[in-house]
Amino acid sequence: xxxxxxxxxxxxxxxxxxxxxxxxxxxxxxxxxxxxxxxxxxxxxxxxxxxxxxxxxxxxxxxxxxxxxxxxxxxxxxxxxxxxxxxxxxxxxxxxxxxxxxxxxxxxxxxxxxxxxxxxxxxxxxxxxxxxxxxxxxxxxxxxxxxxxxxxxxxxxxxxxxxxxxxxxxxxxxxxxxxxxxxxxxxxxxxxxxxxxxxxxxxxxxxx
Amino acid sequence: xxxxxxxxxxxxxxxxxxxxxxxxxxxxxxxxxxxxxxxxxxxxxxxxxxxxxxxxxxxxxxxxxxxxxxxxxxxxxxxxxxxxxxxxxxxxxxxxxxxxxxxxxxxxxxxxxxxxxxxxxxxxxxxxxxxxxxxxxxxxxxxxxxxxxxxxxxxxxxxxxxxxxxxxxxxxxxxxxxxxxxxxxxxxxxxxxxxxxxxxxxxxxxxx
DNA sequence: GTCTATACTCTGATAGAC
DNA sequence: GTCTATCAGAGTATAGAC
Numbered sequence: 001x002x003x004x005x006x007x008x009x010x011x012x013x014x015x016x017x018x019x020x021x022x023x024x025x026x027x028x029x030x031x032x033x034x035x036x037x038x039x040x041x042x043x044x045x046x047x048x049x050x051x052x053x054x055x056x057x058x059x060x061x062x063x064x065x066x067x068x069x070x071x072x073x074x075x076x077x078x079x080x081x082x083x084x085x086x087x088x089x090x091x092x093x094x095x096x097x098x099x100x101x102x103x104x105x106x107x108x109x110x111x112x113x114x115x116x117x118x119x120x121x122x123x124x125x126x127x128x129x130x131x132x133x134x135x136x137x138x139x140x141x142x143x144x145x146x147x148x149x150x151x152x153x154x155x156x157x158x159x160x161x162x163x164x165x166x167x168x169x170x171x172x173x174x175x176x177x178x179x180x181x182x183x184x185x186x187x188x189x190x191x192x193x194x195x196x197x198x199x200x201x202x203x204x205x206x207x208x
Numbered sequence: 209x210x211x212x213x214x215x216x217x218x219x220x221x222x223x224x225x226x227x228x229x230x231x232x233x234x235x236x237x238x239x240x241x242x243x244x245x246x247x248x249x250x251x252x253x254x255x256x257x258x259x260x261x262x263x264x265x266x267x268x269x270x271x272x273x274x275x276x277x278x279x280x281x282x283x284x285x286x287x288x289x290x291x292x293x294x295x296x297x298x299x300x301x302x303x304x305x306x307x308x309x310x311x312x313x314x315x316x317x318x319x320x321x322x323x324x325x326x327x328x329x330x331x332x333x334x335x336x337x338x339x340x341x342x343x344x345x346x347x348x349x350x351x352x353x354x355x356x357x358x359x360x361x362x363x364x365x366x367x368x369x370x371x372x373x374x375x376x377x378x379x380x381x382x383x384x385x386x387x388x389x390x391x392x393x394x395x396x397x398x399x400x401x402x403x404x405x406x407x408x409x410x411x412x413x414x415x416x
Numbered sequence: 417g418t419c420t421a422t423a424c425t426c427t428g429a430t431a432g433a434c
Numbered sequence: 435g436t437c438t439a440t441c442a443g444a445g446t447a448t449a450g451a452c
Contacts, residue, residue, distance in 0.1 A: 015435080034241035034326065037428060047437055052429060054435095074387070107325065114322045116382040117315065118242065123386040130389040151412070156388055156398060157405055161373055163380075168372035171379070174324040178331040179282065180364055181338040190364060197365055204359070205413035223417075245446065255419055260447060262417095 016054055018044040023051075024065045028107045032062050032115060066115060067126050073108065074127045081159065082136035087144055091199045095166055099195040102170040103188075109171040134159060150206040161205075165198045224262055226252040232273045236315045240270050240323060274323060275334050281316065282335045289367065290344035295352055299407045303374055307403040310378040311396075317379040342367060358414040369413075373406045
């Protein structure tokens, strides 16, 4: 299962990588229960039996994909939240990075949230948890409050407000786009505009 | 298929109602592709064959459930958004109603959003769409701005910010609760606190 | 209208050749 | 490691008695 990356010759991915790529694509589009092993095999350009050769079962293949996705997503956010940048810069940076990420991976939020709802205990394995994950940011908010730069706000509220406003518009795209009567281009522009407007909104809300 | 409500005797739901109830429960918990007809039948306390007698196929049963859920959810929001209440009261009221609704129907947001992602064109049928659905609210925001009570803000931004901050914490409960190291009671308290904090946050952000 | 029994399709998983 | 062929079980849907 473990293999040197240098076995890749001439731009070709290893079979294992092709499988993971194909599986991620199909699982993210259809969800775990909606995905078909045949479709994953087709997507990877290999045979169905090979899926079982590398990963014993659909369950195990899904787990591999899910862990890969999660470990590339959540820690990145923690890094941004706890960086040493000034608060306002940090908020703008997070908005920019997340807008970029979700623009390129439209299905990411609903994939993660849906699969976690189906199997809540899946979370406990891979990613950092506990109150200290927001420690740096919490201290920063406290310092800014004591300097009189912002209102007092709990770090959980701050994080939830920021992430909600950034992620939800992507998760709810199909609903909101239809309801608001926008076409694809208009909604994409709307999301780009929010990349600036959300940080502005938040910094306004924090003004003492 | 159409039946008088008075055929219900002694607190018993009609078979059709029992089916819809059971189907909604299972579909919302497992999603369309994860749901099993047998489980729906069990939940409704009837036989599997009866499901097909009333609704020809799983697809049609799902459509019936989905339309019922949607038509009881989105229009309610429009009513609140476009009511004639003063802006601040309106925001507090929406927060209260939505927190209450989602507390009792935890799976609602991910159910709707996931199924819409699987089948985007499903939306076009049942609910009101187009720019005029926010007309009243848009006028209200404009008036308040002209009176100097609030900053200028596009109605789509306002609505998206409000709904995001209210709904996302429910959709992302499993993720955020684990990451923040809260237990169930703590997170429930967090959500209750947001019912007040989100409107406050929004009204602050709107201050000129 | 409601049930039991069953037909039939789909799909995850395995066997075995190369 | 990769393929073809096939099995076994699950799941949707239907037939037919009552």
